[in-house]
Amino acid sequence: MAINRGSQSARITSKTECGEYDAETIERVHQENIRKSRLASELSEGVSSEAGATTSKQYTWKTSARPVGDHEISEYQGDGGKREMLRAQARKRRQVRRREASIWDELAPKEVHGVLNFMLAAIFLLGLVLVFFINGRL
Structure with missing residues (x-):
């Protein structure tokens, strides 16, 4: 050139x-x-x-949001056009993800959420027992 x-x-x-x-x-x-x-x-x-x-x-467990399939959301019932339908479907997908969300999502993989919930409940109950013991009611 x-x-x-x-x-x-x-x-x-x-x-x-x-x-x-x-x-x-x-x-x-x-x-x-x-x-x-x-x-x-x-x-x-x-x-x-x-x-x-x-x-x-x-952080291998928090790569992206879970894809929600069309079979998991209800049919669009509105009178709007394609844009309104897509917005409604996106809103329904967010609702499904929010319903499945856990407080442990940022901290641990899905497989150990049950163990973490059990540990939280056990610590709460031990704290209650400790408070009753300190107050002399036990």
Whole structure:
């Protein structure tokens, strides 16, 4: 690809309000900028892949919202058009997800929610027993 060095130099001069640059200087700066850009993109890809690997190991259970199928929501009963129907279906899907939500969703995988609920109930009952014991009613 042929580049008109004179017009490129004139454009740079008009944008920077500096003196005239020769073609070699422009090319050298251009190649240096390309090299820095490639180096920065390689570094950012390496950092993002390393960071992604550590976070994916830490929180594997909270990847995204559960897809709610059409069979799980009721038929659209409104008189609106397609846009209103899609909004209503999205609202119904949110309701289903909210109904299934747990206080432990951010903390632990679904498989251990029952154990955590049991531990919470046991700690609550032990606290009640402790309070009764302290008050001398036991």
